[in-house]
Amino acid sequence: xxxxxxxxxxxxxxxxxxxxxxxxxxxxxxxxxxxxxxxxxxxxxxxxxxxxxxxxxxxxxxxxxxxxxxxxxxxxxxxxxxxxxxxxxxxxxxxxxxxxxxxxxxxxxxxxxxxxxxxxxxxxxxxxxxxxxxxxxxxxxxxxxxxxxxxxxxxxxxxxxxxxxxxxxxxxxxxxxxxxxxxxxxxxxxxxxxxxxxxxxxxxxxxxxxxxxxxxxxxxxxxxxxxxxxxxxxxxxxxxxxxxxxxxxxxxxxxxxxxxxxxxxxxxxxxxxxxxxxxxxxxxxxxxxxxxx
Amino acid sequence: xxxxxxxxxxxxxxxxxxxxxxxxxxxxxxxxxxxxxxxxxxxxxxxxxxxxxxxxxxxxxxxxxxxxxxxxxxxxxxxxxxxxxxxxxxxxxxxxxxxxxxxxxxxxxxxxxxxxxxxxxxxxxxxxxxxxxxxxxxxxxxxxxxxxxxxxxxxxxxxxxxxxxxxxxxxxxxxxxxxxxxxxxxxxxxxxxxxxxxxxxxxxxxxxxxxxxxxxxxxxxxxxxxxxxxxxxxxxxxxxxxxxxxxxxxxxxxxxxxxxxxxxxxxxxxxxxxxxxxxxxxxxxxxxxxxxxxxxxxxxxxxxxxxxxxxxxxxxxxxxxxxxxxxxxxxxxxxxxxxxxxxxxxx
Numbered sequence: 001x002x003x004x005x006x007x008x009x010x011x012x013x014x015x016x017x018x019x020x021x022x023x024x025x026x027x028x029x030x031x032x033x034x035x036x037x038x039x040x041x042x043x044x045x046x047x048x049x050x051x052x053x054x055x056x057x058x059x060x061x062x063x064x065x066x067x068x069x070x071x072x073x074x075x076x077x078x079x080x081x082x083x084x085x086x087x088x089x090x091x092x093x094x095x096x097x098x099x100x101x102x103x104x105x106x107x108x109x110x111x112x113x114x115x116x117x118x119x120x121x122x123x124x125x126x127x128x129x130x131x132x133x134x135x136x137x138x139x140x141x142x143x144x145x146x147x148x149x150x151x152x153x154x155x156x157x158x159x160x161x162x163x164x165x166x167x168x169x170x171x172x173x174x175x176x177x178x179x180x181x182x183x184x185x186x187x188x189x190x191x192x193x194x195x196x197x198x199x200x201x202x203x204x205x206x207x208x209x210x211x212x213x214x215x216x217x218x219x220x221x222x223x224x225x226x227x228x229x230x231x232x233x234x235x236x237x238x239x240x241x242x243x244x245x246x247x248x249x250x251x252x253x254x255x256x257x258x259x260x261x262x263x264x265x266x267x268x269x270x271x272x273x274x275x276x277x278x279x280x281x282x283x284x285x286x287x288x289x290x291x292x293x
Numbered sequence: 294x295x296x297x298x299x300x301x302x303x304x305x306x307x308x309x310x311x312x313x314x315x316x317x318x319x320x321x322x323x324x325x326x327x328x329x330x331x332x333x334x335x336x337x338x339x340x341x342x343x344x345x346x347x348x349x350x351x352x353x354x355x356x357x358x359x360x361x362x363x364x365x366x367x368x369x370x371x372x373x374x375x376x377x378x379x380x381x382x383x384x385x386x387x388x389x390x391x392x393x394x395x396x397x398x399x400x401x402x403x404x405x406x407x408x409x410x411x412x413x414x415x416x417x418x419x420x421x422x423x424x425x426x427x428x429x430x431x432x433x434x435x436x437x438x439x440x441x442x443x444x445x446x447x448x449x450x451x452x453x454x455x456x457x458x459x460x461x462x463x464x465x466x467x468x469x470x471x472x473x474x475x476x477x478x479x480x481x482x483x484x485x486x487x488x489x490x491x492x493x494x495x496x497x498x499x500x501x502x503x504x505x506x507x508x509x510x511x512x513x514x515x516x517x518x519x520x521x522x523x524x525x526x527x528x529x530x531x532x533x534x535x536x537x538x539x540x541x542x543x544x545x546x547x548x549x550x551x552x553x554x555x556x557x558x559x560x561x562x563x564x565x566x567x568x569x570x571x572x573x574x575x576x577x578x579x580x581x582x583x584x585x586x587x588x589x590x591x592x593x594x595x596x597x598x599x600x601x602x603x604x605x606x607x608x609x610x611x612x613x614x615x616x617x618x619x620x621x622x623x624x625x626x627x628x629x630x631x632x633x634x635x636x637x638x639x640x
Contacts, residue, residue, distance in 0.1 A: 227346065
């Protein structure tokens with residue numbers, strides 16, 4: 001145990017600097033947390049009253065704020081999420097398995113890798129513009145649920161591929177060698193040994209990517225998610241709206257009652273995101289414990 | 294166990310695709326069963342100006358109560374963006390907070406798209422100051438121009454420069470963002486040229502931010518849609534506008550009798566004539582014209598005189614295409630009744 005007084009002068013200076021740094025760090029965290037708490041409190045105070053009204057969940061949007069609800073947006077978000085998952089998960093996980101387990105390392109795979117990394121950093125509105133040209137116009141999907149899901153799948157793919165590759169990389173090679181040594185084919189090794197072990201981290205990545213999808217507004221506005229709709233989507237080619245777009249629309253209305261609706265919508269979206277992220281954490285913890293390592 | 298989760302996810306995804314595919318097959322048959330006498334069905338795509346959106350939304354809501362099988366999704370891509378989609382034939386109807394421009398008209402022609410122009414309501418712009426502002430009750434158009442024209446940039450910084458006798462209070466400006474139709478119209482009406490404005494003001498597409506800005510700054514001056522003033526009366530002070538005939542404040546009466554000039558403007562919808570051949574679109578457009586007045590008032594705008602709605606209905610019946618404004622964009626101080634009457638027989 002060394003007493004502070006016994007330290008030489010320069011040591012004391014370093015010690016004070018460290019303390020100063022800790023103080024600054026704590027202040028920054030405090031500032032961020034305060035902002036968050038203030039925002040959340042405002043939203044909760046503004047919106048909680050609307051949440052008590054069941055009509056808020058069962059009504060379509062309306063010009064009368066008290067009668068307006070998020071039915072179309074909630075269902076639209078759910079459909080979009082499922083459809084995006086159906087498109088992005090097979091492609092994303094498939095691509096990751098190919099790149100990690102099967103592909104030879106040559107200029108082509110390196111090119112693909114660089115592109116995937118770059119795509120993960122592209123602003124989401126760019127994906128919207130791409131989707132508008134490719135899916136909506138060239139492929140004539142029109143402003144439909146399918147076009148939205150395809151665009152969102154593009155947005156989610158880089159995240160899914162990267163996460164899945166990370167997951168596959170954590171599987172020790174000894175497991176692969178063991179499987180191959182027992183006479184399993186490459187595919188059998190991947191299917192029965194590597195994938196099950198990597199599954200928790202792949203799932204986590206997938207869920208986090210999808211939770212990003214559910215909070216996105218910009219690309220969907222670009223490809224033409226509508227802001228008012230009085231019917232639920234009845235096919236892949238139906239027009240649709242989603243929660244963030246509905247919230248955005250309400251915030252731009254002059255009547256204060258619509259701001260309350262927007263706040264209530266934000267709470268629902270937050271709860272949805274928290275649920276999704278909690279699921280990701282739960283799955284990770286649950287399956288990590290069962291690793292046969 | 295791990296496998297089960299994965300299989301469950303795959304099964305769910307497949308099921309959702311199957312369900313939506315299964316339903317999709319039934320949709321194309323729906324329009325075929327439609328005839329003039331039976332229930333209308335189909336999808337009417339509406340898009341365009343965010344200013345007109347609340348009206349279209351209200352009309353769509355009411356229309357769907359009568360015709361539950363017709364889908365009326367309403368998008369919001371702005372007047373300019375809306376005309377682009379309209380000219381591409383991607384939507385049936387667009388809302389516009391200004392008349393069509395020459396370039397947009399040309400694009401429609403090029404793509405073989407004909408349209409009918411229908412005025413649906415009046416919107417007035419409110420010029421507001423902070424309630425603590427005791428010195429100013431009205432501004433002349435010339436004074437507003439002096440404040441907002443590009444030449445004022447960096448020069449007109451105090452109220453004392455606006456009119457002799459005003460105090461030396463710093464002038465803080467709030468206005469519409471440069472992408473909005475509101476900005477286009479305000480600049481056209483006040484400065485005399487669309488999009489000509491000083492740049493050193495606080496712009497926002499979100500009118501609530503403008504309301505807050507004006508209500509918190511003593512020397513503030515701002516402009517936005519009248520509906521935003523109506524909903525924030527306690528925080529703002531409304532100014533009269535003097536267009537040479539004494540100060541006039543915006544209200545239902547002054548907008549309709551044409552004395553609140555130049556800051557009141559008509560709002561329009563444009564309908565693709567090809568879409569109008571579909572019975573559900575024709576029904577919707579007629580419903581729109583018949584109910585626009587009442588619903589516009591409800592969402593914060595001002596109804597047109599009944600005569601104008603009658604004229605608009607006639608234009609739809611007779612399929613009179615083209616713009617009465619000669620496709621020249623924002624125009625100031627127009628009398629709709631005269632415009633739609635005079636031009637009618639010539640087209």
